[in-house]
Amino acid sequence: MRDSGKRANTTAHSPLTTDLLRRLAPRQVLTSLAERRNYRYDAIQFGETPLAVVLPESTADVVVAVKAARAAGVPIVGRGAASGLSGGAAPLRESLVISFTRMTGLRLDPVRREAHAQAGVVTLAVSDAARPHGLIYPPDPASFRTSTIGGNLAENAGGPMCFKYGVSGDYVKGLEVVDAHGEVHTLTRDAYDLAGLLIGSEGTLGLMTEAALRLLPPPRFTRTLMAHFPEVGACAEAVSQAIAAGAVPSKLEFMDRACTNAVEDYLVLGLPRGAEAVLLVDTDGDDLETVEEERALVEQACVAAGGTVRRAGTDAEAAALWQARRSVSPALGRIRPQRMNEDIAVPRSALPEVVREIRVLGDASPFPVVQFGHIGDGNLHPNILFDPRQDDAEAVHHLAHQIALVALRHGGVLSGEHGIGSMKRDFMTDALDPVTLDVLRDVKRTLDPADLLNPGKVLP
């Protein structure tokens, strides 16, 4: 462990730690190795143990922390709940981690249909606070019970509802941002859309401290169905046909055979083990007839494509069907201790071929590879399962690269909703021209000249 030599930090403070302790309350600065070690990872990747951790309670605290780190020349890594899946919050160098979990201020403005949320507000808390006013915050990343608004916006997180309702960034009306110099900016979505540039930039261009979020009235009715298919292409075909027929489902989730079996091994829900593809669909809206008509369109398309359909008759039955999808992550964790979770997004029409090509790559590799994702917008999560104590990290990375190339070859992109982080950083050279990468580097250098903000992320 690289940390062993640095235990001295526990007692003998670094100049940065001394400075932080002088300017902030003791409860806001974590210095002991035991505490600091908890801040070196996100949900998928281990990084370097931070030099210090600050838990700001206000934007002013963030400014103090940024200025102190800047003065000490120490990199700064912002962190929400660390539920991210691309290594975005895992420090690559000895850094100051700014953990936003105590910045939980949340103010509702029902007349304007807005929530003003500090970075550390848990995603679900926004909808919980809005619901009494007849409003919700639609973005629903899988981790929404623990993830924070700041982390969601840093990665521009998606979720099953994305297909109909859009990703996190689509709900941002304004941002408060602390830049690399410790200056505070209040940004709207005007020309130039600096807020839009910050969203999804994974803390590499600035730290988002507060957001004004757009709220919507929730749909009055939801209907759920599950379908399974003897072949993956048939599933993708059914989705395309249903959408072409005019259905706009609110959720359209897919699990391949390996994924379905992993969940079934874990929970014994009665899922169809023999099916090559399982599809989970919600339709929603304020008019029950339309919602049921849309479900009927999906059902017809599934049957026409050779699928077998099961409708949820009650809310409880719908919840049971969705439990399968929500259990994918823990189910996979039982197969191998670690996974490389890709997040490609490809044109829907290319889905059958992409899924098949990735299946072939997986079968030819020594690793279990499972596929699931938001099939409605072509966002697939091929997961390579491995054991870091035994398996060759190089081989995992190579397979992940091959999978990324499949997506790019079919006109897709590297990340649908998880961000690039450190995991997919090196694949950016496949996705973008060198001249365009140079422009992105210029933008980074402009906003963060000393490369202090989450260095090593996004850009190769």
Added chain:
Amino acid sequence: MRDSGKRANTTAHSPLTTDLLRRLAPRQVLTSLAERRNYRYDAIQFGETPLAVVLPESTADVVVAVKAARAAGVPIVGRGAASGLSGGAAPLRESLVISFTRMTGLRLDPVRREAHAQAGVVTLAVSDAARPHGLIYPPDPASFRTSTIGGNLAENAGGPMCFKYGVSGDYVKGLEVVDAHGEVHTLTRDAYDLAGLLIGSEGTLGLMTEAALRLLPPPRFTRTLMAHFPEVGACAEAVSQAIAAGAVPSKLEFMDRACTNAVEDYLVLGLPRGAEAVLLVDTDGDDLETVEEERALVEQACVAAGGTVRRAGTDAEAAALWQARRSVSPALGRIRPQRMNEDIAVPRSALPEVVREIRVLGDASPFPVVQFGHIGDGNLHPNILFDPRQDDAEAVHHLAHQIALVALRHGGVLSGEHGIGSMKRDFMTDALDPVTLDVLRDVKRTLDPADLLNPGKVLP
């Protein structure tokens, strides 16, 4: 006229013109003064006559033009149909104008629900091409019969459908851009969202040569109503109540008394001359019952607020009602030859007060001031009508500034859909902190180090 001294250019070519004529076909380079003078204005502002005009037929031609202008140190102003309302396409210095009207390549991909449009494609042409495939391109700026996709994206144009369907930038899946160095970039909406930064940047950060646009199936049913109110606040109140009750109209347009009377003087449509506010509303969707229910919600809210409602019984009647709104621009042109057209967007809840405060400012000024706009999202167009041959430009600018300050004071922004251009550039210092403006200037400098791209726009 500043041009008088430059007639020599007609015959004796500048080094830039000579270079362009050497590299491009003669039909692609306009050099005569008579031709060049047609490229110095947009729909609202006169600028400087350009040194030369290039009419590219491909991205390669754009690259040639940019490199030539760069070598000559001549500023570059991109131009679509010049129907913009903020001076975005009017050169402020002697420039090379690149007019995209011949880049009209348009390719449909109905399966992916995408249109690939070159910058010069007329907005309406996208929907016209998509409709046989059961798709439309929703953004509908008032000028959509003449405006181009490139111009729409440069200004991030809105339109009546915005409230329900979003602005132009929301439909962009990818962009092809020529940067200030003449390099070509293909951008998706990934981290960092450079495409998003370019959209709405008015040609100051790069030239958009092609866009991949998202298409949607059109709603099957539309219902229209007109309501008029004895008081402006009552109209705003009705809108707020209808939305709170669950209606999401596709269009929500407002005209004040002065505006209504200008249209009535022009066309004699039988509009209610005595009303302080006229509201035009469309509801749309695929389920007729829901569409009519939504219209009923709007109707109830209007009546409850003291309004008088008139439903359109047929499509022809609906078209007649909408003719009033579409005739605002020519109607105002008959009152005074020129107008300063603001584009503020304020929280809906602040609308009654904002409209009243602007009315008071208008009444106290020597100029006719009319108000209309997309009331659903609080986007108002207060117009100051004046005659540049008689009226004091300083006084017009001062009144425009006062109006902008009303919007900012009520938590609004300077531009809802027209862009900042040169007209509202100086008000940016009221809207943004100096440190934030500095960051925007840094971004501009990064992407356009020699300040060649549409200099003098957006940033004060």
